[in-house]
Amino acid sequence: MANVVRDPKTHPDAILPDLSKPDPLVKFTKDDIAFVYGSKWKQRYFTKKGDDYFPLGAQWDITHQVWRSYQVASGTDWWTPFYPGGNMQRPTGPLCDGCHSVNYNIETKTVTEWNVGCEKCHGPGASHSERPTRANIVNPVRLDFVRANDVCIQCHSQGQPLANPIKGKYYDWPVGFEVGKSLQDFWKLEEHKLGQQSFTHFADGTAHKNRMQGNDFITSQMYTHGVTCFSCHDVHGTGNNAEVLKPASLTCLECHGPNSPNGPHASTIEAHTHHKAGSAGNECINCHMPKIEQTIADVNVRAHTFKFITPATTETLKVPNPCGTCHAKEGPEFTSKALRNWGNVSGWRMAQ
Numbered sequence: 001m002a003n004v005v006r007d008p009k010t011h012p013d014a015i016l017p018d019l020s021k022p023d024p025l026v027k028f029t030k031d032d033i034a035f036v037y038g039s040k041w042k043q044r045y046f047t048k049k050g051d052d053y054f055p056l057g058a059q060w061d062i063t064h065q066v067w068r069s070y071q072v073a074s075g076t077d078w079w080t081p082f083y084p085g086g087n088m089q090r091p092t093g094p095l096c097d098g099c100h101s102v103n104y105n106i107e108t109k110t111v112t113e114w115n116v117g118c119e120k121c122h123g124p125g126a127s128h129s130e131r132p133t134r135a136n137i138v139n140p141v142r143l144d145f146v147r148a149n150d151v152c153i154q155c156h157s158q159g160q161p162l163a164n165p166i167k168g169k170y171y172d173w174p175v176g177f178e179v180g181k182s183l184q185d186f187w188k189l190e191e192h193k194l195g196q197q198s199f200t201h202f203a204d205g206t207a208h209k210n211r212m213q214g215n216d217f218i219t220s221q222m223y224t225h226g227v228t229c230f231s232c233h234d235v236h237g238t239g240n241n242a243e244v245l246k247p248a249s250l251t252c253l254e255c256h257g258p259n260s261p262n263g264p265h266a267s268t269i270e271a272h273t274h275h276k277a278g279s280a281g282n283e284c285i286n287c288h289m290p291k292i293e294q295t296i297a298d299v300n301v302r303a304h305t306f307k308f309i310t311p312a313t314t315e316t317l318k319v320p321n322p323c324g325t326c327h328a329k330e331g332p333e334f335t336s337k338a339l340r341n342w343g344n345v346s347g348w349r350m351a352q
């Protein structure tokens with residue numbers, strides 16, 4: 001998380017694609033780029049005009065190594081009616097920078113640091129660095145579970161500030177929030193009507209775009225039992241994919257296992273999953289965290305509701321289910337039938 005936003009003048013290697021190769025989508029040159037955003041899934045480019053930055057019209061899909069258009073279409077994100085004029089009318093200050101910097105000041109349009117720095121999660125650190133004590137810094141583990149998760153949800157969610165517009169502008173990030181406060185006093189999560197698919201949600205309420213881990217996680221039983229984002233992730237870096245504490249399958253087994261009161265309720269893991277040890281179908285995250293939330297084109301991030309989406313939900317509400325994704329060849333009847341014969345799974349629940 002420490003280096004999403006970079007200035008190509010000081011980091012010339014930050015630009016991943018080769019800009020000397022012409023592409024009809026790319027109508028800018030290296031000299032137009034004031035900032036490069038992103039290094040994992042997609043890379044976007046910003047140009048400076050006056051004291052504002054604006055997104056350029058093409059983005060790089062890192063997985064497929066191709067250019068794609070970057071224009072948020074009207075009628076998609078909630079803020080498009082307030083910024084109708086296309087990219088050069090959409091400054092990054094109100095729409096992006098609060099989540100991609102520390103202390104973005106809406107008056108002066110300055111930051112103390114680009115990217116997700118220490119103070120974004122630990123609060124102001126000046127007096128702590130002079131005289132370090134426990135009392136003058138926020139340690140998220142000592143917050144209650146709501147405020148602890150809010151440390152992450154402030155950026156990992158889709159929503160709107162309660163106070164919009166703020167000084168005449170519409171913001172897409174929780175202006176004024178600081179860790180330790182209640183995020184709910186600043187921010188409302190994007191609304192969703194059950195049964196309707198929207199820009200942000202599938203019809204069953206699962207998120208269907210990226211940056212919605214918070215919207216998902218608050219619906220889980222784990223959230224209400226005091227589990228936090230950092231029960232599974234260490235944001236200071238672990239070397240594992242997505243900075244999980246241990247490789248994904250072992251992360252779950254810290255709290256789950258055949259004899260754990262937290263479930264799953266079966267004599268062995270294989271008896272719960274009905275797939276052999278070593279099979280992709282035996283991995284917790286493949287059934288409980290399917291990759292269905294779009295970040296760019298067909299590149300998706302994982303759901304964080306942790307619920308099992310049934311094949312019946314796919315039929316009625318068009319939400320992809322994990323069995324169907326792996327067993328597309330065998331067809332939907334195959335997995336529904338198999339599930340009906342799994343004694344430890346409720347047929348009533350699978351029919352919903």
Ligand code: HEC
Nearest residue numbers: 001116117118119120121122139140141230233234235236
């Ligand atoms: C994205 C949020 C985030 C950022 C950024 C972040 N931290 Fe943390 N930090 C946490 C959380 C959550 C905890 C408590 C859980 C844990 O240890 O992972 C924590 C715990 C700590 C601890 C206590 C560890 C312990 O063993 O008790 C220290 C020290 C710390 N962070 C220092 C830093 C420093 C220095 C930086 C900047 C270089 C930083 N953190 C950046 C979220 C963050």
Ligand code: HEC
Nearest residue numbers: 001004039040099116120151152155229230233235242243
């Ligand atoms: C200031 C906004 C902000 C806060 C606060 C924040 N994140 Fe992030 N997080 C980001 C951004 C931006 C990225 C994308 C980074 C990238 O692409 O390298 C990210 C990426 C991640 C990733 C994916 C890393 C990877 O390599 O796949 C994880 C996991 C994550 N954050 C967890 C957390 C957790 C847990 C917390 C709370 C302790 C947290 N974040 C707080 C903005 C934030």
Ligand code: HEC
Nearest residue numbers: 037038039040041042044095096099155156172173210211
């Ligand atoms: C509410 C906070 C928030 C806002 C507002 C926001 N982002 Fe992000 N952004 C994140 C988080 C968190 C992630 C990483 C998690 C994810 O994508 O699921 C991310 C990821 C990204 C990535 C992908 C990084 C990578 O390495 O692939 C890019 C590029 C990006 N954001 C650009 C933007 C732009 C451009 C805007 C404004 C139009 C914007 N963001 C607005 C929080 C935010």
Ligand code: HEC
Nearest residue numbers: 220221222225227231251252254255262284285288306307
């Ligand atoms: C820090 C401990 C902890 C970790 C790590 C953990 N869980 Fe949980 N999990 C719980 C607790 C506690 C419950 C609630 C149990 C209950 O209802 O009594 C739970 C419940 C669940 C449930 C029930 C449904 C729901 O809404 O939450 C599922 C499914 C689940 N966990 C999957 C996972 C998966 C998959 C992983 C690994 C990615 C994982 N858990 C990692 C503690 C944990």
Ligand code: HEC
Nearest residue numbers: 252256262263264265269273281282283284287308345349
């Ligand atoms: C092949 C798919 C699949 C895999 C893999 C899988 N599960 Fe499940 N899991 C299910 C289904 C189906 C249910 C029942 C869901 C329901 O009733 O809503 C379930 C329910 C659960 C529950 C709640 C019910 C209970 O028994 O307590 C927990 C907890 C759980 N799984 C944890 C895990 C963990 C941990 C792993 C990895 C060790 C895992 N699951 C791997 C399909 C899977």
Ligand code: HEC
Nearest residue numbers: 152156213214217227228229232241242244248285301302
């Ligand atoms: C129960 C464990 C658990 C909890 C709680 C949890 N995550 Fe994750 N998260 C994971 C696992 C496992 C992965 C995927 C790792 C992999 O693919 O190898 C993941 C992936 C991610 C990613 C990378 C995108 C992707 O899907 O690959 C981000 C960002 C992220 N989590 C943020 C969060 C945030 C923010 C929270 C809290 C709102 C949170 N997570 C809560 C286990 C968890």
Ligand code: HEC
Nearest residue numbers: 275276279280281286287322323324326327335336338339
């Ligand atoms: C991540 C991919 C993946 C997921 C998710 C998955 N499976 Fe599988 N499944 C496999 C693979 C691979 C096999 C081949 C045998 C093995 O490895 O166990 C298999 C085997 C099977 C078999 C046995 C087929 C035979 O001919 O013996 C059945 C039945 C089955 N899966 C049903 C399901 C159901 C129902 C679900 C959802 C609850 C599901 N699978 C989820 C990958 C997956």
